[in-house]
Amino acid sequence: MNKIYLPFLIITYVLILAGIGIFKTGTIDSYSDNTLLEYFFVAMISILFIAGIILSIKRYKSEKQGLSIHDEMSAKIVNKSASYSFYLSLVMWIVIIFYQSKVNLDGSILIGYGMIGMATIFIIFLTYFNFKGVKN
Amino acid sequence: MNNRIKELRARHNITQLELATRVKVRRETIIFLEKGKYNPSLKLARDVAQVFNKPIEDVFLFD
Numbered sequence: 001m002n003k004i005y006l007p008f009l010i011i012t013y014v015l016i017l018a019g020i021g022i023f024k025t026g027t028i029d030s031y032s033d034n035t036l037l038e039y040f041f042v043a044m045i046s047i048l049f050i051a052g053i054i055l056s057i058k059r060y061k062s063e064k065q066g067l068s069i070h071d072e073m074s075a076k077i078v079n080k081s082a083s084y085s086f087y088l089s090l091v092m093w094i095v096i097i098f099y100q101s102k103v104n105l106d107g108s109i110l111i112g113y114g115m116i117g118m119a120t121i122f123i124i125f126l127t128y129f130n131f132k133g134v135k136n
Numbered sequence: 137m138n139n140r141i142k143e144l145r146a147r148h149n150i151t152q153l154e155l156a157t158r159v160k161v162r163r164e165t166i167i168f169l170e171k172g173k174y175n176p177s178l179k180l181a182r183d184v185a186q187v188f189n190k191p192i193e194d195v196f197l198f199d
Contacts, residue, residue, distance in 0.1 A: 067153070
């Protein structure tokens with residue numbers, strides 16, 4: 001499969017996840033006792049969606065110019081982003097476990113939040129290292 | 137590690153895009169290389185040096 005279509009697949013995945021989330025919990029307004037979490041969920045989905053669109057455009061432009069989409073620096077950026085997001089995700093899961101009893105949400109929905117949170121953390125690090133670069 | 141890529145590019149009249157195509161990397165990689173924000177692999181360093189017909193140590197300056 002051509003790697004240019006990967007971001008489009010990610011966007012579809014995010015939209016399906018968002019759809020399932022909204023379908024399972026009803027409309028976004030219906031669970032008003034967790035308003036902060038609702039906004040957080042929408043913000044995370046938006047970040048993933050925008051990042052997917054930007055990544056797709058960048059890849060499409062590179063492909064059109066005859067440049068390679070992946071090279072050694074992009075591989076290093078992905079590796080570094082993955083390792084940093086792994087450590088931050090561990091902290092995030094600890095926070096989720098700690099606050100699990102305090103928020104009135106189903107366990108499966110919390111796991112969904114956690115998964116989307118992990119993807120968001122990874123995308124944030126990916127964007128950061130894409131701008132900052134990796135020296136080693 | 138510093139390098140003379142920008143200077144050599146100007147001397148050989150090669151754009152970042154052209155250099156990226158010739159060494160088969162993304163243009164961003166060349167930008168980061170020139171800024172000294174990325175240390176290339178030995179293979180990429182050799183490929184870049186070959187474009188300018190120079191030995192690696194003439195393009196990449198080790199401290």
